[in-house]
Amino acid sequence: MDDAISKVVRSGEYINGKAVLDFSSNLAAYTGAKYVIPCANGTDALLIALMALGLQPGDEVIIPDFTYVAAAEVIALLKLMPVPVDVNPETFNIDVKKMTDALSLKTKAIVPVHLFGQCSDMAPILKIARENALHVVEDNAQSIGSVYTFPSGERRQAGTIAAAGALSFFPTKNLSCYGDGGALLTNDETLAKKMRMIASHGQSKKYFHELIGCNSRLDTLQAAILNVKLPYLDTYIHARQKVAQAYSEALEARPDLYEIPECIAVSTHVYHQYTLKVKQNKRDALQKYLKERKVPTMIYYPSPLHRQPAFRGVIRIGSDLSETEKLCKSALSLPVHPGLNEEQIHYITGLLVNYE
Numbered sequence: 001m002d003d004a005i006s007k008v009v010r011s012g013e014y015i016n017g018k019a020v021l022d023f024s025s026n027l028a029a030y031t032g033a034k035y036v037i038p039c040a041n042g043t044d045a046l047l048i049a050l051m052a053l054g055l056q057p058g059d060e061v062i063i064p065d066f067t068y069v070a071a072a073e074v075i076a077l078l079k080l081m082p083v084p085v086d087v088n089p090e091t092f093n094i095d096v097k098k099m100t101d102a103l104s105l106k107t108k109a110i111v112p113v114h115l116f117g118q119c120s121d122m123a124p125i126l127k128i129a130r131e132n133a134l135h136v137v138e139d140n141a142q143s144i145g146s147v148y149t150f151p152s153g154e155r156r157q158a159g160t161i162a163a164a165g166a167l168s169f170f171p172t173k174n175l176s177c178y179g180d181g182g183a184l185l186t187n188d189e190t191l192a193k194k195m196r197m198i199a200s201h202g203q204s205k206k207y208f209h210e211l212i213g214c215n216s217r218l219d220t221l222q223a224a225i226l227n228v229k230l231p232y233l234d235t236y237i238h239a240r241q242k243v244a245q246a247y248s249e250a251l252e253a254r255p256d257l258y259e260i261p262e263c264i265a266v267s268t269h270v271y272h273q274y275t276l277k278v279k280q281n282k283r284d285a286l287q288k289y290l291k292e293r294k295v296p297t298m299i300y301y302p303s304p305l306h307r308q309p310a311f312r313g314v315i316r317i318g319s320d321l322s323e324t325e326k327l328c329k330s331a332l333s334l335p336v337h338p339g340l341n342e343e344q345i346h347y348i349t350g351l352l353v354n355y356e
């Protein structure tokens with residue numbers, strides 16, 4: 001890592017240096033995407049994808065209600081209408097039935113979020129999109145490396161299933177850099193070209209601006225760091241899966257208190273988060289108990305999107321949101337990073353299994 005960094009420092013090519021190009025081809029090879037457009041962060045990736053779709057102000061974009069704010073935020077920034085829909089409590093991902101019921105004449109796009117490490121159920125989502133002429137952009141900030149299997153048996157990596165997929169390399173993500181970073185994946189040449197232009201001030205040639213764009217670049221330094229880490233991604237994922245398996249095996253002893261995360265048949269799970277549902281309204285007390293014993297946990301997400309003050313008056317509620325409401329009160333994410341050792345896992349499961 002030190003070598004990779006000092007090489008960039010000595011080169012002086014801090015913007016669009018060789019490491020950025022290398023990273024694009026490395027990531028294309030890993031994901032199977034034909035085109036990779038590096039950008040500044042995952043939120044920008046979503047913004048650029050939506051800008052490239054040619055949507056009109058007031059067009060509706062369906063998103064899950066239980067997710068990080070980024071997708072809803074860029075939809076609203078573009079004067080489009082976010083339409084939050086409830087999620088399936090087993091997978092934490094968008095409820096396809098409720099999503100279908102939420103369609104209106106103004107619906108133009110869907111942004112499924114592959115939450116916590118597992119793909120949304122993309123086959124029915126793509127079918128509904130085809131039938132209704134909707135664009136689909138995957139928010140894949142959390143699930144790089146996860147593989148989805150279609151009913152036909154075809155397998156595709158998260159982020160390469162729909163028209164475009166947005167990735168984030170924020171330091172907590174499964175593939176992360178030493179600051180902000182992001183990328184777009186697509187197999188569509190025309191869309192790739194447009195997104196690349198938008199990320200670079202709408203220009204295909206220097207000082208000729210064909211589109212209104214933005215300035216969104218992956219720093220050469222961050223690309224160099226990602227080039228070092230990418231070959232280890234599968235090892236990291238495997239380590240996360242082992243931690244998750246150890247948790248699930250231990251916590252099965254307490255079905256009265258915990259619902260362990262489900263692994264669905266159509267998607268592999270890369271455990272960006274290991275998220276429990278804590279029963280009996282004990283989530284907050286349990287979190288405090290763990291914190292006092294030096295076990296850090298996180299609540300993803302404490303509030304549904306539709307309850308965030310920023311979105312008052314700028315969303316259309318797409319479905320009943322009761323499962324999201326429940327998850328915001330019961331979900332608790334345990335440490336699941338690849339560096340956890342057996343002793344630490346044992347300590348954590350011991351506390352959880354014996355919790356009163």
Ligand SMILES: *Cc1c(COP(=O)(O)O)cnc(C)c1O
Nearest residue numbers: 041042043068070141142168170
């Ligand atoms: C992290 C994240 C983003 C945003 O990525 P940034 O790189 O922080 O902009 C978007 N969506 C989801 C689901 C995320 O977890």
